[in-house]
Amino acid sequence: MKRCGFSANASTIKIVMDIFEEKKQTMLCRRLVLVSRILSSPSGGTLTTPLLSGGSSDRKMSSSSYKERLRSGIIGIKKDDAVTLFQSMIQSRPLPTVVDFSRLFSGIARTKQYDLVLSLCNQMELQGIAHNNYTLCIMINCFCRRHNLGFAFSVMGKMFKLGYEPNTITFSTLINGLCLEGRVSEAVELVDHMVDMKVIPNLIILNTIVNGLCLQDRLSEAMSLIDRMLANGCQPDAVTYGPVLNRMCKSGNTASALDLLGKMELRKIKPQVVTYNIIIDSLCKDGSLEDALCLFNEMETKGIKANVITYTSLIGGFCSAGRWDDGAQLLRDMITRGVTPNVVTFNALIDSFVKEGQLTEAKKLYNEMITRGTNMLLDGRMKKSFLDMLS
């Protein structure tokens, strides 16, 4: 290991890397580990051989229903639902494969219920189903999101012990974890280690580092990293620029963000709707409503469809400028164009009407909002608008 410039609190990385080096030198040992894992895994036999061939019809039903459920999609799965699905999986015979569990865990992780994923991972192991490279990586991500870097690195150690080699995704998960902790320098060190280990960093890794630098408000370093990417033939994408633009706008430098948007276009990087939203919102807050509307037209001309956030920012801009009628008109426009307003959109208008004492208008909008359904009434800020109105 040629590098030794770790800071004291980077010792975990070093320890884990040392374990890896040790493993690499003993490939035979690794094979033995793999073999013994297959032999000793309690789930080894049941994964391919049903224990209850021709089991009860209940169990067959349950088996086909979890498969159906995983296939039909578990986007936005709620906790109770996830637990029920997991229970039906562990009661099925033959037991589901670790791949089925990784699908479930991945779906839950996307809803940010990291604790739940970790707890179900634990229960899966107790059922005798061994982790694989994928489920371990999901665990690393969960620990990183919970700001438990120590546990994340120990899961990586476990991966090594089981004979898995880290790949780009394993590293990027940990690099993001370090960035989320504000430990960008160590994240960069880890990129160096990847390279030493012949694992090639990709655009996602670089974007992660750029975002980490932006989180630390290290904008000039982020910009020079992007320049180096360009110089080395690594084309950044809109995601690379998002955090940079956001940081510029949030620190009151909308003009620089507009400049950068121009540079993106020169570099043939297609902005996303989010890219425009960041700048449009910032212009609205600056009071540069006309510029915001120009940008709004520009994005539509380019075929980038405005979404609820774009409209909400603009409506807020109109309201701050005292142009409530224009704001209300934009609300009608967005509905006509098939963009559904949400509680934030209505709140911007209603709050503004209430503040102006235009209670009739506020009530009309309120009625429209409840006609449109959903449980918007439960929203706290909306309640505040109405308390203001009543007082």
Add this chain to the structure above:
DNA sequence: GTAGGGTTAG
């Protein structure tokens, strides 16, 4: 087959 990043509105 499944795992990784990210920026936006009150």
